Amino acid sequence: MKRATAVVDRLLVVGLGVALLGAGAFALAWYFDLPLAVRTLSRFDRDTIAGLPAQDWWEAALAGTAIVGAIGAIALIIGNLSPRRTGTMQIYAEESLAIRVDLGALARGIAADLASFPEVESSRGRAIDDRGTATLAVTVSASPAIDIDAFTRTVEKKAAFVAESVEGGAVALRIQMHVNAAVPSK
Numbered sequence: 001m002k003r004a005t006a007v008v009d010r011l012l013v014v015g016l017g018v019a020l021l022g023a024g025a026f027a028l029a030w031y032f033d034l035p036l037a038v039r040t041l042s043r044f045d046r047d048t049i050a051g052l053p054a055q056d057w058w059e060a061a062l063a064g065t066a067i068v069g070a071i072g073a074i075a076l077i078i079g080n081l082s083p084r085r086t087g088t089m090q091i092y093a094e095e096s097l098a099i100r101v102d103l104g105a106l107a108r109g110i111a112a113d114l115a116s117f118p119e120v121e122s123s124r125g126r127a128i129d130d131r132g133t134a135t136l137a138v139t140v141s142a143s144p145a146i147d148i149d150a151f152t153r154t155v156e157k158k159a160a161f162v163a164e165s166v167e168g169g170a171v172a173l174r175i176q177m178h179v180n181a182a183v184p185s186k
Helices: 003-031 035-042 046-050 058-081 103-115 148-165
Strands: 088-093 098-102 120-130 133-142 171-179
Touching: 003 035, 003 058, 098 103, 103 120, 103 133, 103 148, 103 171, 148 171
Parallel strands: 133 171
Antiparallel strands: 088 098, 120 133
């Protein structure tokens, strides 16, 4: 998820949460006849509020609210589902020379190397943008008999290789391991 999308999502959730908590607290205050709630509600004319749907502008306001809500919802869906892929990273630049590293190829290469580790059944890698940080995301599927300590040492060597390959660029390496269920012996 991109940083801007995460901020918008969190602001919307906090705003909606505060509004719902406030409405719930006011409803409870009204239910228990607290003077502030009773005074506030007594200021409203019930006949005027009940007659709002009969006003000429009501349908236009309702349609406008539905359109704005639908556009906002579609924008949030697109923002949350947009591909987080990242391309290349520039590691060196001069006036007539620029060297870039293809992060997707680097992630696939690390996945291919890890696939040859004993007890690893499959591995796949891709480069993503995780909150503004280029990340090599590698997913490994392994058998329960894998030597976790040896695998961890191998991954640490791969992380050092990535740091060396991008010459100090801001690239993270994330390894996600799925250990398959043990097959019961017959």
